[in-house]
Amino acid sequence: MHNKNFDVIIIGGSYAGLSAGMSLGRSLRNVLIINEGKPCNRQTPHSYNFITHDGKTPRKIAELAKADVEQYKTVYFFDERAVKLMKNVDGFKAEVSSGERFYAKKIILASGIKDIMPDIPGFAECWGISVLHCPYCHGYEVKNEVTGILANGDMAFEFSKLIFNMTKKLTLFTNGKSSLTQEKTKKLKDHEIGVNEDEIESIEHENGQIQKVVFKNGKTIVLKALYAKIPFEQNLDVSDLGCELTDQGFIKVDFMQKTSVPGVFACGDNVTMMRSVASAVAQGNLAGAMVNKEFSEEKF
Numbered sequence: 299m300h301n302k303n304f305d306v307i308i309i310g311g312s313y314a315g316l317s318a319g320m321s322l323g324r325s326l327r328n329v330l331i332i333n334e335g336k337p338c339n340r341q342t343p344h345s346y347n348f349i350t351h352d353g354k355t356p357r358k359i360a361e362l363a364k365a366d367v368e369q370y371k372t373v374y375f376f377d378e379r380a381v382k383l384m385k386n387v388d389g390f391k392a393e394v395s396s397g398e399r400f401y402a403k404k405i406i407l408a409s410g411i412k413d414i415m416p417d418i419p420g421f422a423e424c425w426g427i428s429v430l431h432c433p434y435c436h437g438y439e440v441k442n443e444v445t446g447i448l449a450n451g452d453m454a455f456e457f458s459k460l461i462f463n464m465t466k467k468l469t470l471f472t473n474g475k476s477s478l479t480q481e482k483t484k485k486l487k488d489h490e491i492g493v494n495e496d497e498i499e500s501i502e503h504e505n506g507q508i509q510k511v512v513f514k515n516g517k518t519i520v521l522k523a524l525y526a527k528i529p530f531e532q533n534l535d536v537s538d539l540g541c542e543l544t545d546q547g548f549i550k551v552d553f554m555q556k557t558s559v560p561g562v563f564a565c566g567d568n569v570t571m572m573r574s575v576a577s578a579v580a581q582g583n584l585a586g587a588m589v590n591k592e593f594s595e596e597k598f
Contacts (some may be wrong), residue, residue: 321586323370327328
């Protein structure tokens with residue numbers, strides 16, 4: 299790419315990054331979107347709860363979004379992985395995996411997160427298909443089905459309350475000794491939500507569709523869907539920039555999507571547990587507008 303200098307570099311070209319790019323393109327800002335092309339929902343067959351696109355494939359939504367953004371001639375794309383971000387005298391420097399470097403006055407981090415899969419054979423193959431992270435995105439399609447939740451402690455209790463609205467055929471799998479309080483265990487029992495403490499051996503499935511959970515003691519349970527709360531890490535190491543993280547590991551932002559570092563904004567899955575296409579699009583739209591507003595105030 300001939301041009302190396304931009305007003306804004308957006309790291310990540312999925313829904314949040316593309317939405318931010320559209321806001322900035324419509325504001326006549328020179329923007330580079332650096333995108334590796336490996337979104338966390340690439341295995342998910344359908345995306346729901348996004349008005350006008352309900353039930354489309356994630357890839358199709360992204361393709362339509364990119365086509366929209368490509369209409370704005372001040373927005374450019376570079377398909378490679380961003381590996382390092384650094385401050386410099388005039389703003390910021392972004393280095394990609396090939397060693398090429400680009401420069402900008404401001405940065406938008408729309409780089410997403412990486413889910414850390416548990417060491418359970420079959421889990422990763424079902425992730426996003428029948429092992430689910432979000433009842434708003436996928437719960438309606440498995441409503442009233444025999445369903446499990448893989449979680450423990452306070453998070454398991456809160457998640458159980460949410461999923462109980464979608465199905466009464468519900469079992470909580472703690473995958474080892476439960477850390478729930480007696481009070482919360484009784485509350486689950488009162489709602490006929492079973493708590494299974496057996497350690498999981500594997501998940502049997504057909505092309506990502508869960509069939510049964512197999513336990514180390516030889517027992518099995520047939521399921522239609524399994525919700526899971528699993529750990530994650532940031533896709534991009536932002537420590538060189540000095541961005542503050544929350545206790546949960548998200549990039550800390552204010553109501554304008556500003557991080558703790560002046561000139562750096564963030565949006566999408568890397569800043570919130572509300573992981574949905576609609577949320578990412580909204581945050582990206584706001585981040586782009588706030589970056590443009592900051593430019594306008596600085597240059598007027």
